[in-house]
Amino acid sequence: MPILVDDIMKLLCSISQERKMKAAVKHSGRGALVAGTVAFVGGLVGGPPGIAVGGTVGGLLGAWMTSGQFKPVPQILMELPAEQQKLVNEATAIIRSLDWTDAVQLTALVMSNQAMQQKLLAMLTTYVTKELQAEIRYDD
Structure with missing residues (x-):
């Protein structure tokens, strides 16, 4: 199945939005x-x-x-068109075993699998803190 960048980016945005992740990129x-x-x-x-x-x-x-200076992580992710492929490659390694047809189905599959959700969240957190050198905050 071809990996669709938009589907995976929507999934990562959904995960970070559910966790209410925000990051300070420019001034940290x-x-x-x-x-x-x-x-x-x-x-x-x-x-x-x-x-x-x-x-x-x-x-x-x-x-x-x-x-x-904190912005929602989904907003930051969508503003990184040149770097989206790196995120997609890392996420694909985690979700490779899933079979989906669109972003809605992919998101539903991941949100019902706590272990996969945690792996994607850890990958996303590592990417934002190391690659973007940002500080992450979770709003409750």
Whole structure:
């Protein structure tokens, strides 16, 4: 059966939407850089106690910089047309044993199989955090 990119992307969007996944892509690196820089400066100025204070202040500042920058993961996935094939290849390795005709049937099959759902979610989480260098948050 031919693998349809749109079907698998719709499946990944459904899984991430059900888990209410959001990710901060653009500013998470900047927040980490600020946290590290402030800790470094604190260490230069105040020695070991300065590192502790600088790390705390830098961490809070970095967190503040990335707050509000979270977007839903399905939106992020659909904005990555050049990288969708890599995701599809990884997801295909997980769902290879399934037989489906369209995205609706594929989604129903996966949503009824908790183990497969967890594998796809882990693959998606790894992709977003490692490839996109994003921070993930789950809204409850």
